[in-house]
Amino acid sequence: MENTCPLNYGLEIFGDRWSLLVIRDIAFWGKKTYGEFLSSNERPATNILAGRLARLEKNGFIVKRTDEKDKRKEIYSLTEKGLDLIPMLMEIGAWSAKYDPRQPEEFKQFVTMVRADQQRLTAHFIDKVRNGGAIFADAVGRQSTDS
Amino acid sequence: MENTCPLNYGLEIFGDRWSLLVIRDIAFWGKKTYGEFLSSNERPATNILAGRLARLEKNGFIVKRTDEKDKRKEIYSLTEKGLDLIPMLMEIGAWSAKYDPRQPEEFKQFVTMVRADQQRLTAHFIDKVRNGGAIFADAVGRQSTDS
DNA sequence: ACAGGTTACTTGCAAAGTGCAAGTATTTTT
DNA sequence: AAAAATACTTGCACTTTGCAAGTAACCTGT
Known part of the structure; x- marks a missing residue:
């Protein structure tokens, strides 16, 4: 892997439409669950969304925890690393x-x-x-x- | 096509790694030709690069003109629309x-x-x-x- | 003026990624 | 206990990617 310069590092991880839309949904619209992301205007496919959530979590942009009030739900939120994408x-x-x-x-x-x-x-x-x-x-x- | 909200519009056009790397190469490194973009550290495939340049041009982010001193070369540069991506x-x-x-x-x-x-x-x-x-x-x- | 190199692409094809539709597992609601 | 909701996964056709190899126009040196 060959990642020398300014923008490339991030682009490989979050530089994809669906990943950025998830982060947008959390930061700009306060969405928190798989179902809420799914019902965005852009309607990602379920498998794509699941894949992106997994990758964003693996790469430390978001974390998920089970909702204590409704254990069917997973609550996704931004880490510091994810919060720092807000200016962009x-x-x-x-x-x-x-x-x-x-x-x-x-x-x-x-x-x-x-x-x-x-x-x-x-x-x-x-x-x-x-x-x-x-x-x-x-x-x-x-x-x-x-x- | 369903493009309602804040970030989506741009992401569909320039929100792709190779497109952004081309714009980066022009803005941050002063690159101007197909060959210069190709020799970036990230080495895009020739067909992908050609496709992205065509799309960026079609969507008004860049323009190309033939180099008068060497007519084999095409000089790419950012339009106002493309220049406005610099803050991002x-x-x-x-x-x-x-x-x-x-x-x-x-x-x-x-x-x-x-x-x-x-x-x-x-x-x-x-x-x-x-x-x-x-x-x-x-x-x-x-x-x-x-x- | 011709030969060989340079530049900007295009084409073919295998491999990877996308997106729809349908299914599964767990938990909540009735 | 049955039905609905939620968060996924799976199968499969379709599209996109990326490597390798070509092509066409132009320049450069002899």
Whole structure:
């Protein structure tokens, strides 16, 4: 396995639509059980959902415990490692708020509020790339080209 | 197709490892050609890379133009829509810097610098979810459960 | 101007992953 | 005790992936 640089590590584990949607359901909608994840608008297949929950748990993004009040239910929740994905999820949401025509005005306002805090630096980096530069140019050592 | 809520829209198009790695290569490493993307550490298959480039172009994340100095080459670059993914990529990078043991110290420092700017609000949301709440609780209308 | 290399792809095919439908096991409800 | 609910698993057709090998256009050196 060959995982050298910035984004790749995470992408192999959580960089898949269904995994991220599970984490979204927990963080953004407060969902906690298999049945709740299943009934999301995107309707994952049961076996896929089960597989993703198992992988997310194995990789330490979520934990499950049996609901004491109803032992048929498993309660899933985010670990610290999973909670730390929230800033990334919010950026995906911010992007969607801007480009998805179906996003409700409500959500766009929420994003605007969040964004007020953090525009400065990222705007600088976007400019850099727009002008043909790269974020890591001169900031971090150049990536190796060989295997 | 059923694309109602916050993150789903983008995830269907760019929410795939190879697509994001292409965008990373352009934004973070300044890569511009098919050959440069191919020689990344993660070594995508040639057909997969070609397919992703075509899809990213079709969906307006990148554009290609023939290199005037060497007409064998196609120069890929990010559109505004693609540039706007940079904040999200930086958050993925920030997460990786924290959890990927292979990340160099150099990169962790870069991330710390970036983060100094934007910690406040996201920390608040993480707390909310950690305590069993959800980011959208009372902030945005509750998601519909039916199809 | 021709030969050989470079670049950006495409094609064929086996293996892996996805998604629907149906089933099972445990627990709760009636 | 029977029925419903919940969290899964299993079987199977279909799709996607990834390796290996090709092809077409262009450039480079002689």
